[in-house]
Amino acid sequence: MKSCCVRIPHDKHSAVMACHLAMESATHQQSESPAVATGEAKPSDIGPGSMSSTKGRVSWLEKLTIEQRILAGFSLVFVGILVVTGVSYHNTSIVLANSRLDGRSHDLLQLLSSIDVAMNEAEDAHRRYLVTGEMSYLESYKKVAEQKPTFAAYLRELTRGSTEQEQRVGVLDRMMDKQLSAESEAITLFEQGAFRSVKKMALEGAGRRELDVIHRLIAEMDSDERQAMNRRVADSAVGTRNTIVLLGIGAFLQLVLLTWVYYLIRHDITERRRVADELQRRGELLEAANKELEAFSYSVSHDLRAPLRHIDGYAALLRKTVEQSLNEKGARYLQTISDAAKQMGQLIDDLLVFSRMGRQEMLRANVNLEQLIKSILADLRLDLQGREILWTIAPLPEVKGDQAMLRQVFVNLLTNAIKFTDAKPKASIEIGVDRPSSSEIVIFVRDNGVGFNMEYASKLFGVFQRLHRADEFEGTGIGLANVRRIVHRHGGRTWAEGVPEKGATFFIALPTRSNEP
Amino acid sequence: MTAAKPIILAEDNPRDAELALAAMEEEHISDKVVLCHDGAEVLDYLYCRGQFKSRLRGNPAVIFLDLKMPKVNGLEVLRTIKADINLRPIPVVMLTSSREERDLAESYALGANAYVVKPVEFHKFLSAVKELGTFWGVINEPPPEGPQSVPLHS
Numbered sequence: 001m002k003s004c005c006v007r008i009p010h011d012k013h014s015a016v017m018a019c020h021l022a023m024e025s026a027t028h029q030q031s032e033s034p035a036v037a038t039g040e041a042k043p044s045d046i047g048p049g050s051m052s053s054t055k056g057r058v059s060w061l062e063k064l065t066i067e068q069r070i071l072a073g074f075s076l077v078f079v080g081i082l083v084v085t086g087v088s089y090h091n092t093s094i095v096l097a098n099s100r101l102d103g104r105s106h107d108l109l110q111l112l113s114s115i116d117v118a119m120n121e122a123e124d125a126h127r128r129y130l131v132t133g134e135m136s137y138l139e140s141y142k143k144v145a146e147q148k149p150t151f152a153a154y155l156r157e158l159t160r161g162s163t164e165q166e167q168r169v170g171v172l173d174r175m176m177d178k179q180l181s182a183e184s185e186a187i188t189l190f191e192q193g194a195f196r197s198v199k200k201m202a203l204e205g206a207g208r209r210e211l212d213v214i215h216r217l218i219a220e221m222d223s224d225e226r227q228a229m230n231r232r233v234a235d236s237a238v239g240t241r242n243t244i245v246l247l248g249i250g251a252f253l254q255l256v257l258l259t260w261v262y263y264l265i266r267h268d269i270t271e272r273r274r275v276a277d278e279l280q281r282r283g284e285l286l287e288a289a290n291k292e293l294e295a296f297s298y299s300v301s302h303d304l305r306a307p308l309r310h311i312d313g314y315a316a317l318l319r320k321t322v323e324q325s326l327n328e329k330g331a332r333y334l335q336t337i338s339d340a341a342k343q344m345g346q347l348i349d350d351l352l353v354f355s356r357m358g359r360q361e362m363l364r365a366n367v368n369l370e371q372l373i374k375s376i377l378a379d380l381r382l383d384l385q386g387r388e389i390l391w392t393i394a395p396l397p398e399v400k401g402d403q404a405m406l407r408q409v410f411v412n413l414l415t416n417a418i419k420f421t422d423a424k425p426k427a428s429i430e431i432g433v434d435r436p437s438s439s440e441i442v443i444f445v446r447d448n449g450v451g452f453n454m455e456y457a458s459k460l461f462g463v464f465q466r467l468h469r470a471d472e473f474e475g476t477g478i479g480l481a482n483v484r485r486i487v488h489r490h491g492g493r494t495w496a497e498g499v500p501e502k503g504a505t506f507f508i509a510l511p512t513r514s515n516e517p
Numbered sequence: 518m519t520a521a522k523p524i525i526l527a528e529d530n531p532r533d534a535e536l537a538l539a540a541m542e543e544e545h546i547s548d549k550v551v552l553c554h555d556g557a558e559v560l561d562y563l564y565c566r567g568q569f570k571s572r573l574r575g576n577p578a579v580i581f582l583d584l585k586m587p588k589v590n591g592l593e594v595l596r597t598i599k600a601d602i603n604l605r606p607i608p609v610v611m612l613t614s615s616r617e618e619r620d621l622a623e624s625y626a627l628g629a630n631a632y633v634v635k636p637v638e639f640h641k642f643l644s645a646v647k648e649l650g651t652f653w654g655v656i657n658e659p660p661p662e663g664p665q666s667v668p669l670h671s
Contacts, residue, residue, distance in 0.1 A: 303585075305614040305637055306530060313536040313639040338639070345637030352616075 066268045073261035077254050084250035091239040091246075098232040105229045108158040112218045112225075115151050115172075118144045119179060119214050123205050126183040130190050130202035138187070145180050152176070162228075165221060172217045179207030179214065290359060297355050304348050312341040343476075347464075350478035354463065357485050362402045369396035369410075369443065372403070373431060376410055383418055387427065394432035399441055399510050405486045412479035413445040413506050419473055420449030420504065440492065440509045448503040452496075460496050483508065522578035524654045525562060527553045527594065528612075529586045536639070537581075537612075540646035546654050551577070556589025560597060563604055575662055576607050579653035582629075584613040584620055592623060599628035606660035608653055612646075 064072065122144040129137035152173045159165035186206040190198045205211065315337045319326065326334075373393060377384075399406070414429070421427035427448065434442040452460070452467050459465045461484040466477040483506075484494045491511045498504035524546065528534040534552055541547040553559045559580065561567040580598070584591035591611065598604040610631040611624045624632050633649060636642045 303614070305635070306533065308637045309614075309635060309639065309642060310532040310536070312637060313532070313539075313642060316639040316643070317536070317539060342638055349616075 066264060069264050070261055070268075073257055073264065077257045077261070080250055080254050080257070084246055087246055088243050091243040094239050095236045098236045101232060102229055104158055105225050108155075108225055109222060111151070111154055111158060112222050115155075115176075116215065116218050118147060118151070119176060119211055122180060122183060123207060123211050126187060127202050127205050130186060130198050133190075141183065141187070145184065148176055148180060165224065168217055168221050172214060172221075175210045175213045175217065179210035182206040182210065293355070293359065297352055300348060300352065305345060308341045308345050308348075312338050315341070347476050347478075350476045351463075354478050354482055354485065357405065357408070357482055358489075360405075362405065362489060364400055365403060366398050367401050367403050367406050368398050369406075372407055373410060373414075376407065376414055380411075380414065380418065383415070387418070387422075388425075389418070389421065390426065390428040392428065392430040392432070394430075396431070396433060396443065397441055400512075401490050401510060402486075405489070409483050409486050409508065410445075412483050413508075416479060416506075417445055417447040417449065417504075419475070420451075421447050422473075423450065424448060434507065438512065440511050442507055442509045444505050444507045446503065446505040451500045451502050451504045452498040453500050454498060457496055457498070461494055480506075522549070522575065522654075522659055523551045524549050524650065525553060525559060525577045525580040526550050527556065527559045527580065527582045527586060527591065529555050529583060533583075533635070536642065537646050540643045541650050543643070544647050544650055546650050549578075549654060550650075555587045556591065556594040559594050560589060563598065563607075576604065576659075578659045579608045579610060579657070581610050581612045581649065584611060584615055584624075592620075592627065595624065595627045595629060608657065608659070610649060610653060612649070 122141055125137045125141035125144070128134065129141060152169075155169045155172070156166070159169050183206045186198055186201045189201075315334050319331070319334050322330075370393075373396065377391075417429045418427075421429065429448075430444075430446040432444055432446070434444050450468070456467050460467065461480045462477075463481040464477040465481070466475070480494075487494045487508050487510065493509045494507065496504060496506045524541075526534065526537060528537060538547050538550060538552070541550055551562065553562060558568075559582070562569045562572070563576070565572060565574065580594075582591045582594060586594075589597075591613065595609055595611070598607060598609060605628070608630040609628075610633060611620075611629050612633050612635060613620065614635050616634050621632055631649075633645060636645060
């Protein structure tokens, strides 16, 4: 309401006041669009602030979206399960391998003691044969000699993989061969009748030395194998304990992680529910506010007009009643009363249209701008009578939007162009498309009229903002405000360029994709 | 016969009423005008109740109806008139300040015969009221009176 004062600055004082008010409304305007930007900037403003105040790890977590956090949680659980499974498998397979090795060790120990016994027996048997010549002893010896390759092969098999034992098996094998061959040599000598030379052997034993080595080797192997077995038992015990501990810790960690993920999801759901509730509440408030606004504008349209009609009506009745005695001054006063009432009526009407533009539902369709301009010019032909205007209209595209609203936009822009080129002997008005882009269509209306100073460009689209005195050009100053409001509702932008006395260009940019919810 | 039929002007605002009467006076039809100050009075007139108990029987030539009135508003009066088989033929002209689409749509839906927005400028208001008064009060032939005119009524 106070911006009404801007329009008719008569004396110096009111001009200053008007300027002040105009600046005020200009700042209001400017704050209109950056408000969106600050609104968007807010969360990121908070982000770095908390980052510096808390640990880096937390801010790293905070940067993640809820989905990423949940995914991270589940991934960690998955990785944990993999690790626990892998390590358990490894440990268990070691225990299994150990128990297999244990079986082999038991076999080896048994074999070693059998060999020990067998070699003793061979020694015994050949000596007894040498002494007695009894054939049954020879048979016993031969049996051991026959068994020997089997023993050796079995030994190799049972010690495969353990280099130390394999080496010993090599030596043992050789010693056994040596013992047996020494003994069989002695037997051969005996059979050829060399009793004397054999006698000593029979007492001492032909392979006595080798047998001692064999005993020693077998004892070493036995003790080694027993040690290895003890080691493996201890290993298996440790492995089993580790597995149990790992399973316990893993289960605990997974429980913690899953609890965390559950908390995240629950927190998110609660948050979403809260936001939804809040949105619904605001929606209801907005609806109530809209209803109130509608009632208000209804009341304005009905109640504010009545007193205006009365002012004009009674002024007319007064004029009629005192017509004879009315002097020129009195007549002018009465005329001013009527004019003021009419002007206010016009302002109310314009304001109502403006308000309706803001809340009216939009009907989106393809709008053929070329046809739209044609029909507007046809409607304006009365205003164009007696005017010589050079029209330049470029091929115009189809746009998405509300036909009636867009019509209002171009009616305002074209009547402005026609109005402000009134004083020009050769008026020219151009409508064209500027800056082809994939995201928006920019259409301009250019005239060579009175133009404007770019200093005031920001005020152009304000409600009831006028850059010209009321006696220069008629109008209430609502037209461009309507243009901006409609274009904004289409998700577009408006701006203007001008040079005083040279002309003005008004741009509207409409998005190619409609993005109004 | 038509000259005798009154014109009902339903207007709660005395200034609007005075201005309208001033306009009718210029056309010399103001003596036919019956002024009602709210919707209830209009209905009282039509049903010959209250202060109109002893009026001459017969329907008016036309009713000029304001929308926003105390007690019973214009739309309610209109609904009552158009729902009553005897009153339905009376031409009803909405004469209002409201330019709201909602009011327009509802008025016509209820069966209003015309809808006129009171112009703010007096000379336009004057000519509008004059034309309305002359057309509906003088030029237009009102529906005949009595039940025989309504064949639907048994």
